[in-house]
Amino acid sequence: MEVKPKSGCETCAHFNAAGLKKLGVNTTSFDHIIALAGNPNTGKSTVFNALTGLRQHTGNWPGKTVTRAEGAFEYNNEKYKLVDLPGTYSLLSTSEDEEVARNFILFGKPTVTVIVVDASRLERNLNLVLQILEITDRAVLCLNLMDEAKRNKIEIDSRSLARDLGIPVVPTSARFNQGIPELIQTISEVASGAIVCKPHRIKNIPKNIEKAVEQLSEEIRKEYPDIPNSRWIAFRLLEGDQHIIELLKSGEFEEFMA
Amino acid sequence: MNTYNPFNALLIFLGICLLGYLFFRPKHGWFWLIKNNSTTTQKVVAEDILKRLYHNENASNYLNINDVVRILKQDEKMVVESIDKMVTLGWVKMEGDIVRLTKSGSDYALRIIRAHRLWERYLADKTGFNKSEWHQRAERKEHELTIDDTDLLAKTLGNPQFDPHGDPIPTISGKMAKLKGVPVSELNTRTIGRIIHIKDKPDIIYKQIMAENIHIGSIIRIVEKSPERIVFHSEGEAFKLAPIVAGNITVSVLEKDVSYEEDILRLNSLKKDEIGKIIGISKEIRGESRRRLLDLGFVKGADVSIDLLNPLGEPKAYLIKGTSIALRNNQASKILIKK
Amino acid sequence: MKQKNIDNIIALSNDLRWQIGDEFHDNLAEGIYADAAEIVKGSVHKPNGNKRLRLDAKIDKVLTSKTWGFPLMFLILAVVLWLTIVGANYPSSMLGNLLLDTIHPALKGFASGIGLPWWLDGFLIDGVYLAVAWVIAVMLPPMAIFFPLFTLLEDFGYLPRVAFNLDHLFKLSGAHGKQALTMSMGFGCNAAGVVATRIIDSPRERLIAIITNNFSLCNGRWPTQILIATIFIGAVAPASMAGIASLGAVIGIAVLGICFMFLVSWALSKTVLKGEVSTFNLELPPYRPPRFWKTIYTSIIDRTLIVLWRAIVFAAPAGALIWLISNIYVGDLSLAAWLIQSLDGFGFLLGLNGVILVAYIVAIPANEIVIPTILMLTVLVTGISGGEGAGVMFELESASATGDILRAGGWTLLTAVNLMLFSLLHNPCSTTIYTIYKETKSTKWTVIASILPVILGFIVTFLVAQIWRLF
Numbered sequence A: 001m002e003v004k005p006k007s008g009c010e011t012c013a014h015f016n017a018a019g020l021k022k023l024g025v026n027t028t029s030f031d032h033i034i035a036l037a038g039n040p041n042t043g044k045s046t047v048f049n050a051l052t053g054l055r056q057h058t059g060n061w062p063g064k065t066v067t068r069a070e071g072a073f074e075y076n077n078e079k080y081k082l083v084d085l086p087g088t089y090s091l092l093s094t095s096e097d098e099e100v101a102r103n104f105i106l107f108g109k110p111t112v113t114v115i116v117v118d119a120s121r122l123e124r125n126l127n128l129v130l131q132i133l134e135i136t137d138r139a140v141l142c143l144n145l146m147d148e149a150k151r152n153k154i155e156i157d158s159r160s161l162a163r164d165l166g167i168p169v170v171p172t173s174a175r176f177n178q179g180i181p182e183l184i185q186t187i188s189e190v191a192s193g194a195i196v197c198k199p200h201r202i203k204n205i206p207k208n209i210e211k212a213v214e215q216l217s218e219e220i221r222k223e224y225p226d227i228p229n230s231r232w233i234a235f236r237l238l239e240g241d242q243h244i245i246e247l248l249k250s251g252e253f254e255e256f257m258a
Numbered sequence B: 001m002n003t004y005n006p007f008n009a010l011l012i013f014l015g016i017c018l019l020g021y022l023f024f025r026p027k028h029g030w031f032w033l034i035k036n037n038s039t040t041t042q043k044v045v046a047e048d049i050l051k052r053l054y055h056n057e058n059a060s061n062y063l064n065i066n067d068v069v070r071i072l073k074q075d076e077k078m079v080v081e082s083i084d085k086m087v088t089l090g091w092v093k094m095e096g097d098i099v100r101l102t103k104s105g106s107d108y109a110l111r112i113i114r115a116h117r118l119w120e121r122y123l124a125d126k127t128g129f130n131k132s133e134w135h136q137r138a139e140r141k142e143h144e145l146t147i148d149d150t151d152l153l154a155k156t157l158g159n160p161q162f163d164p165h166g167d168p169i170p171t172i173s174g175k176m177a178k179l180k181g182v183p184v185s186e187l188n189t190r191t192i193g194r195i196i197h198i199k200d201k202p203d204i205i206y207k208q209i210m211a212e213n214i215h216i217g218s219i220i221r222i223v224e225k226s227p228e229r230i231v232f233h234s235e236g237e238a239f240k241l242a243p244i245v246a247g248n249i250t251v252s253v254l255e256k257d258v259s260y261e262e263d264i265l266r267l268n269s270l271k272k273d274e275i276g277k278i279i280g281i282s283k284e285i286r287g288e289s290r291r292r293l294l295d296l297g298f299v300k301g302a303d304v305s306i307d308l309l310n311p312l313g314e315p316k317a318y319l320i321k322g323t324s325i326a327l328r329n330n331q332a333s334k335i336l337i338k339k
Numbered sequence C: 001m002k003q004k005n006i007d008n009i010i011a012l013s014n015d016l017r018w019q020i021g022d023e024f025h026d027n028l029a030e031g032i033y034a035d036a037a038e039i040v041k042g043s044v045h046k047p048n049g050n051k052r053l054r055l056d057a058k059i060d061k062v063l064t065s066k067t068w069g070f071p072l073m074f075l076i077l078a079v080v081l082w083l084t085i086v087g088a089n090y091p092s093s094m095l096g097n098l099l100l101d102t103i104h105p106a107l108k109g110f111a112s113g114i115g116l117p118w119w120l121d122g123f124l125i126d127g128v129y130l131a132v133a134w135v136i137a138v139m140l141p142p143m144a145i146f147f148p149l150f151t152l153l154e155d156f157g158y159l160p161r162v163a164f165n166l167d168h169l170f171k172l173s174g175a176h177g178k179q180a181l182t183m184s185m186g187f188g189c190n191a192a193g194v195v196a197t198r199i200i201d202s203p204r205e206r207l208i209a210i211i212t213n214n215f216s217l218c219n220g221r222w223p224t225q226i227l228i229a230t231i232f233i234g235a236v237a238p239a240s241m242a243g244i245a246s247l248g249a250v251i252g253i254a255v256l257g258i259c260f261m262f263l264v265s266w267a268l269s270k271t272v273l274k275g276e277v278s279t280f281n282l283e284l285p286p287y288r289p290p291r292f293w294k295t296i297y298t299s300i301i302d303r304t305l306i307v308l309w310r311a312i313v314f315a316a317p318a319g320a321l322i323w324l325i326s327n328i329y330v331g332d333l334s335l336a337a338w339l340i341q342s343l344d345g346f347g348f349l350l351g352l353n354g355v356i357l358v359a360y361i362v363a364i365p366a367n368e369i370v371i372p373t374i375l376m377l378t379v380l381v382t383g384i385s386g387g388e389g390a391g392v393m394f395e396l397e398s399a400s401a402t403g404d405i406l407r408a409g410g411w412t413l414l415t416a417v418n419l420m421l422f423s424l425l426h427n428p429c430s431t432t433i434y435t436i437y438k439e440t441k442s443t444k445w446t447v448i449a450s451i452l453p454v455i456l457g458f459i460v461t462f463l464v465a466q467i468w469r470l471f
């Protein structure tokens, strides 16, 4: 379990350029599903295009992508189906415009979730990252828009970031195709289990809430020993999320969460 | 075709428009009149009587039939008939000419009150109706909701304890949290308290309070008290109210050692080139929009400044956690900051 | 047993929810941000704090300033339209020459060469082929110019600033500033505009944006406006001013559409949509230099494909239908002539005519084919020698030739003006209607969104016609 996550830099040397094939919209019979999540306007569609060779519309305003798009690529003889999601600020809300993204991250069972963040606005992007890390333990942080961060004279230590978050971090400038090979290599390593993540769990919660969450998630773990995210389910139940309650009641819960 | 004449055509058109207006104009249109007339039924009258009796008995007021007729402003014959029927149903009993609620009558009344307050909560959380309309709408809706409807409503709203005016919502079993508050008119100067309830009746006073933009959850500090007026400070502004108006606002008095921050402001009053620190979001912003603001980074302790003014004055763009986010003034006024 | 445990879990969560009170969400959100701040402190170094780039701030100052904000917005709109109208002229006539004047006769010759029966030849070549060719010649060039320009603005980051500048007006009409974005999308295609309304996160404003998106002149309607304005409005102005006059007329119609959008938004928010939730927040992204060539390349290629697809899916069957209704006879009148006659009276009342109304019925699938349908039907009823037979769209290499036919069909300046108005104010095309249904999942709102603009169109053209005739 305790494998230390590698940072992106250690992996770039292993990138096998000959093993990469962009497959466009051909998403039949794949080995892994990769979800592209992140705040609006952080370059998810640009990363998607760089990986699949497609031309998803990109645009410089939050909300450009409102439906989800699918594409595929092949790397070292494994096929990856890639899903470009609409941007979302949070998984905690119930607003309709974010539903597509939220549902896919929660119930789409992606093998790896690639979280695309804006390097010059890391703090606000981490809001979503930390939420996603409560749900899944296979994630890669794509630290995009590095060129803009440099222009703003922002320096980011991606190693210590990877250590704090417990997942690999890959700096990229998707628009200029920088860092994309490293991203592919890292995705494949997380997908194959060569890198095991140990995601950060939210710490700064008031005592009484933490206690309630602990109590509830213990009950949940008793009932479903296999699910990785009992804490998240506890959060949602405390929030009164009708959707999760329905799933629990109807017994479909295991199917979705397993 | 031969009788065509543009002038006549216009006249006919205007005629049709006029007719449409008479039918559908708000409030007095014939269509609405016909629709509303057919709704005041015996059930509604009976339920209204129960509710009034309940509230009055709670305040140790006991009503006779004449009082009921007067308060309800209903046809006397209809009220008398209703009360007779309610006696046979065992909801009320007559003690002399006083009408008293029985146990089952008071349970029924509580159910109506529960429906009313839940519906107000619903209107506040899930719709955009103006505050001043909540009461009227709930007054109609309370008679339409069945017990199951009400329970479902409570569930989807997350079983709230209070309605948006701060009144407790009875539970299914008829339990109701007690309000432990003091009307603002009875506070001494320099008392600090948090507004927990604003009475939504009578209408004129409620509208006045709404016009002042006073809301539940705000912390206030009394600075002046005289028979003519009461002055208190809250969120960077001074409010002057007549005692009768102040009496409709209830606060829970805070401990003496709670320090009242004199310099709390509303975000919309921030000036260009000033930096504020967010203290919190007012309870007035609820549900989805509250969550959205939190997600955008308007959380306690965050620094905020003005990024862009607008050519039309509104919305302004605020720089928060490195991003420029535009908000309209009515929302910004409910975010509290400290300079 | 299992069910009982689950009920226990839910019951426990209800209890705990009461215990921790309604601050739960606030506390959680604050907690997450506190974690984020700690992490960032350890790994990010920002010598300039959270300040935005100097250049960005400067551009924003100008684009949203009191003096320059609005003039710049109109200037940009005018320049984009001007480039589209002027730039589309040349490729349009070239494509027309090629597809209609060269290939069509060749196809005809080929068909008679192999002895195709007249009805199959008419159905396929005069019906299907001509409709498709018309749409390509007329639609493609303006789109190939408009979309790249628009995408460049979009990539640069200008659109959110438009929303920011205009929000107050939207607020006054009870709508959401982001409606400015969905409207702009609607200038390209209403169906796309309707899908884009998902960015509006309050239900009331979203519905308003969906219902009023049709007031953005879409791609299928720009060419109609441009053509009619050139023929009729340009003609009444002195020759040197003709270009400016017709451009002015087209922009006038577009702006009128925006006015109607505000008006209808206001009316809806005051009546049927009174009680829906409303909130507003808008993120203003940093400016980014657009990738010029890549943008131009992808938007031209993508749009071309979409237009071709639409041309084949919608225009081809419509062309076939037109040919059929003009060649199927009921008594001694063709179906088309009979329809036109029965709608003529109503058309006259609106300052239009039966031909135009029939054309709009035929063109419900795609607005692009209104003008070719009108031309073909006009030839049918007037019997002038412009075409090659009933139901045949024919080569019109110049706008003036089109004008001649229309005048022969009894068109006046009033007809032209009202056609422009009606083209702005009529039901959305079938794709958009279907999209509205998918987005709202409500028959009621779909019906309202479809009927409302036509009724407005009837009222407006009716009033214009009566007042025009009074003087």
Ligand SMILES: Nc1nc2c(ncn2[C@@H]2O[C@H](COP(=O)(O)OP(=O)(O)O)[C@@H](O)[C@H]2O)c(=O)[nH]1
Residues within 6 Å of the ligand: A038, A039, A040, A041, A042, A043, A044, A045, A046, A047, A057, A058, A059, A060, A061, A062, A063, A064, A065, A087, A144, A145, A146, A147, A148, A172, A173, A174, A175, A176, C155, C288
């Ligand atoms: N400078 C720079 N711009 C980028 C980069 N990646 C994306 N962009 C731009 O950021 C904007 C938003 O990109 P998009 O992929 O649509 O973001 P999405 O909303 O997350 O899908 C577009 O204008 C892109 O061209 C990058 O690495 N560097």
Ligand SMILES: [Mg+2]
Residues within 6 Å of the ligand: A044, A045, A046, A057, A058, A064, A065, A085, A086, A087
């Ligand atoms: Mg995107």
